[in-house]
């Protein structure tokens with residue numbers, strides 16, 4: 001896969017996973033000739049600030065958030081799109097960098 005093919009790969013991958021196309025940027029990992037998701041991020045909840053309203057869970061495109069008094073993010077499902085962080089009325093959920101994912 002060459003760099004010029006990455007956008008098509010991202011669209012196809014997102015469609016297969018039921019995700020919005022290009023919801024997360026992809027780059028070409030030249031050393032291994034494969035696509036990786038970047039920037040590699042995952043949502044993290046500030047439990048002191050979280051009110052447990054569930055809005056983040058409602059808007060998450062991959063159902064990575066569950067509510068049990070407060071929000072909990074499954075890091076294996078989270079694609080780091082940031083939708084939850086943008087929608088949270090209390091600023092209680094933010095993105096943190098993690099190790100890169102590979103396709």
Ligand code: SF4
Nearest residue numbers: 050051053054056088
């Ligand atoms: S939207 Fe914010 S306050 Fe509401 S459950 Fe999610 S993290 Fe907590």
Ligand code: SF4
Nearest residue numbers: 060078079081082084
């Ligand atoms: S960053 Fe995106 S995928 Fe991850 S929990 Fe928030 S809305 Fe869901």
